[in-house]
Amino acid sequence: MLLTLYEAIYLSDGHSGQHAKGADRLGILRSDYMLHCSQAAENEYSIKQVELNTIASSFAGLASSVAKLHSFLTRRLGEEGLEEFLDVNERAVMGDSSDDIVDDDGERGVPQSLAMIRLPAAMAVAYDRYCARFNIGSSSNNGENKSDAAVIKPVILFVVQPNETNTVDQRLLEFALWDNHEIPVVRMSLGEIHERVTLDEASGRLTIQNDDQGDCGAVQEVAVVYFRAGYAPTDYPSGYNTADGSGIEWLARERLERGSAAKCPNLGYHLAGTKKVQQELARRGAVEQFFEGDEGDVAAQIRTAFAGLYSLGADANEEDMEAVKDVLFNDAKGQYVLKPQREGGGYNYYGENLANKLKENCTITVDDDGNNDVTLSPDLSEFILMERLFPPQQRAILLRNGQVEGTGMSISELGCFGAIVSSGDGEVVHNEYAGFLLRTKFSGVDEGGVASGFATLSSPYLC
Numbered sequence: 110m111l112l113t114l115y116e117a118i119y120l121s122d123g124h125s126g127q128h129a130k131g132a133d134r135l136g137i138l139r140s141d142y143m144l145h146c147s148q149a150a151e152n153e154y155s156i157k158q159v160e161l162n163t164i165a166s167s168f169a170g171l172a173s174s175v176a177k178l179h180s181f182l183t184r185r186l187g188e189e190g191l192e193e194f195l196d197v198n199e200r201a202v203m204g205d206s207s208d209d210i211v212d213d214d215g216e217r218g219v220p221q222s223l224a225m226i227r228l229p230a231a232m233a234v235a236y237d238r239y240c241a242r243f244n245i246g247s248s249s250n251n252g253e254n255k256s257d258a259a260v261i262k263p264v265i266l267f268v269v270q271p272n273e274t275n276t277v278d279q280r281l282l283e284f285a286l287w288d289n290h291e292i293p294v295v296r297m298s299l300g301e302i303h304e305r306v307t308l309d310e311a312s313g314r315l316t317i318q319n320d321d322q323g324d325c326g327a328v329q330e331v332a333v334v335y336f337r338a339g340y341a342p343t344d345y346p347s348g349y350n351t352a353d354g355s356g357i358e359w360l361a362r363e364r365l366e367r368g369s370a371a372k373c374p375n376l377g378y379h380l381a382g383t384k385k386v387q388q389e390l391a392r393r394g395a396v397e398q399f400f401e402g403d404e405g406d407v408a409a410q411i412r413t414a415f416a417g418l419y420s421l422g423a424d425a426n427e428e429d430m431e432a433v434k435d436v437l438f439n440d441a442k443g444q445y446v447l448k449p450q451r452e453g454g455g456y457n458y459y460g461e462n463l464a465n466k467l468k469e470n471c472t473i474t475v476d477d478d479g480n481n482d483v484t485l486s487p488d489l490s491e492f493i494l495m496e497r498l499f500p501p502q503q504r505a506i507l508l509r510n511g512q513v514e515g516t517g518m519s520i521s522e523l524g525c526f527g528a529i530v531s532s533g534d535g536e537v538v539h540n541e542y543a544g545f546l547l548r549t550k551f552s553g554v555d556e557g558g559v560a561s562g563f564a565t566l567s568s569p570y571l572c
Contacts, residue, residue: 115376128313128369131533135235135373139166145498163382169224170281172546179568180219198503224544231528233290235371239332248290263332270338299358313369388418388493417496421489
């Protein structure tokens with residue numbers, strides 16, 4: 110459905126996409142990485158990308174607060190037994206060479222995350238560009254020069270799930286938008302948006318209709334749409350039938366997309382974060398097309414961060430099929446992960462479950478020479494096969510809901526936030542690194558994800 114809607118709005122010649130095509134694109138992205146030690150390189154770690162998140166890239170707010178807490182604790186308790194704990198974990202990654210490595214400035218400890226400064230700043234760029242385009246109040250003029258007396262200062266619309274459980278992280282971003290830029294935020298579910306948000310077909314302007322006017326006025330114009338929902342099938346409980354008007358959440362998503370407001374993400378950015386796109390970008394020549402005349406061999410350097418990624422669709426090539434056969438015939442099920450086109454954690458296949466899933470969806474024949482031939486079921490096309498990463502194990506104490514969950518060996522995943530704003534014609538007007546988070550889980554846990562209950566928020570410690 111996402112691809113179908115994208116094609117209808119952005120690739121067709123009809124009027125439905127005229128405003129969306131000219132709207133700014135806002136990306137709040139998070140690229141996740143693990144250190145990885147391959148079987149061929151004993152105790153030598155390299156950084157590998159796990160995935161790129163382009164929608165609802167969460168925990169920037171909470172991770173920034175956790176980093177401040179850990180910075181205080183490591184400095185305050187360093188001479189009270191904590192230093193030994195940190196040294197053991199440093200050696201788990203660096204080995205004996207950790208004695209010889211010092212940062213250029215000699216500083217150690219938990220770094221500061223800039224997420225709560227730079228992510229709101231990027232949203233403010235998109236907000237101000239919208240306001241300038243329509244000659245209405247921006248974050249710098251506090252709502253002066255309104256083009257319509259009934260419309261007060263525009264808002265950023267947070268699209269959230271009903272009964273949202275990750276409210277605190279979202280609120281921290283909302284508060285930073287107001288404290289740093291005086292930009293108001295309105296939170297609504299897709300169901301509420303269907304009822305109360307209208308699209309002016311002539312101008313593309315999206316407005317929220319308020320029954321109780323209060324201090325908000327009769328309507329509020331939407332300058333930026335920020336999706337913290339809309340990435341899971343459960344976000345569309347009414348289904349996808351728009352012809353009879355029953356799929357109200359999908360109709361709301363379509364209405365927002367067709368407007369002139371900047372979207373974070375728009376459908377193109379959303380699709381760019383799928384596992385299939387990640388797998389296709391890992392193919393030879395895919396990254397290189399973005400670096401014409403690459404004298405510094407930047408594309409090759411980027412490629413070193415890619416794990417093995419293999420298609421299970423109709424486009425599967427010989428290399429992809431060799432990875433499938435590795436699982437089926439060489440008992441390499443522990444070396445791969447089977448990933449669907451889903452977000453949020455909890456949907457991957459590992460080990461025996463992975464092997465069984467492939468066996469159930471593959472037809473195996475033996476040719477005249479005794480070689481195994483494999484035919485993939487079309488049902489596997491919604492998955493990709495990925496090389497499994499093996500990061501260093503470090504001792505950790507994990508807390509959940511204010512209680513110690515346990516202590517033991519753990520592994521971690523680093524997420525790096527990035528913020529980008531581009532115009533409808535592709536001109537990049539803002540692009541910068543925007544902070545980090547670290548997620549830690551016990552080493553025996555396959556899945557990741559904090560909200561899904563598999564991992565906890567942590568912080569990197571620079572050595």
